Amino acid sequence: MLNPELxxxxxxxxFAAMVLGGAILTVTRGSAVHSALFLIVSLMGVAGLYLxxxxxxxxxxxxxxxxxxxxxxFLFVIMLVNLDQxxxxxxxxxQWWIALVCVSLVGVQVFYFLSKGSGKFKIAQPGxxxxxxxxxxxxxxxxxxxxxxxxxxxxxxxxxxxAVVGSVVMAKKRI
Amino acid sequence: xxxxxTAHYIALSAALLLIGTVGVLTRRNIVIILMSIELILNAVxxxxxxFSQAFHNLNGQVFAIFVITDAVAEAAVxxxxxxxxxxxxxxxxxxxxxxxxx
Numbered sequence: 389m390l391n392p393e394l395x396x397x398x399x400x401x402x403f404a405a406m407v408l409g410g411a412i413l414t415v416t417r418g419s420a421v422h423s424a425l426f427l428i429v430s431l432m433g434v435a436g437l438y439l440x441x442x443x444x445x446x447x448x449x450x451x452x453x454x455x456x457x458x459x460x461x462f463l464f465v466i467m468l469v470n471l472d473q474x475x476x477x478x479x480x481x482x483q484w485w486i487a488l489v490c491v492s493l494v495g496v497q498v499f500y501f502l503s504k505g506s507g508k509f510k511i512a513q514p515g516x517x518x519x520x521x522x523x524x525x526x527x528x529x530x531x532x533x534x535x536x537x538x539x540x541x542x543x544x545x546x547x548x549x550x551a552v553v554g555s556v557v558m559a560k561k562r563i
Numbered sequence: 564x565x566x567x568x569t570a571h572y573i574a575l576s577a578a579l580l581l582i583g584t585v586g587v588l589t590r591r592n593i594v595i596i597l598m599s600i601e602l603i604l605n606a607v608x609x610x611x612x613x614f615s616q617a618f619h620n621l622n623g624q625v626f627a628i629f630v631i632t633d634a635v636a637e638a639a640v641x642x643x644x645x646x647x648x649x650x651x652x653x654x655x656x657x658x659x660x661x662x663x664x665x
Contacts, residue, residue, distance in 0.1 A: 415586030441616040487588035515618035551636035558643030
């Protein structure tokens, strides 16, 4: 019988490999369809990380909304827009030195972390467990969303309405 | 290498953010640039959920829901703009759209 911490670590590294490998292949593949499929692998890894951290509602939202919604939208647009011409051309522009400058700052920190090991860092003190822990993740999330965050929730719904109207206006040939 | 702490999640999220940034800055295809933006938003979400779990506080997960909402709105409008652009200019390469450049 494996101990729980080791099991959690094994699953963390599997999901992290999915996330990072999928992301690297997403930004390096030439074909947009291949990029979209590897992005799905990466998003599924992120969903697994949510499940590992007991965020079950976000896990479901990630699967349904990202993989089922956004990625289908991406694949539809790839079908609609003729990408054959673009796939034959140069895939990278000449901005690699700007990317290098932007990345090196955080990249040095990541390498420092990896070389020192996680035991050397104390991020924050863990919080105290809340009283209503008998409720599940989804119930507690709904409590927070419909009481403390009611106004941002309604504003988000208006944002989605604006996005729907905006995308229809953009994509339609003549209004 | 174990137990897995919040620091592991932060390092993973930083690496994902870097990969997404490289994608946004170096790719020419607008579809793949939009996908890299999705990677960056996912890196933010990993961070939010990790701290939410560390503090036993659900506010981080509520913010992750709002980030996902923004990602959906951004993808919908961005792909609408892409279709309009392809109809007018017959290109999906970002550096061929240079009317405002001097």
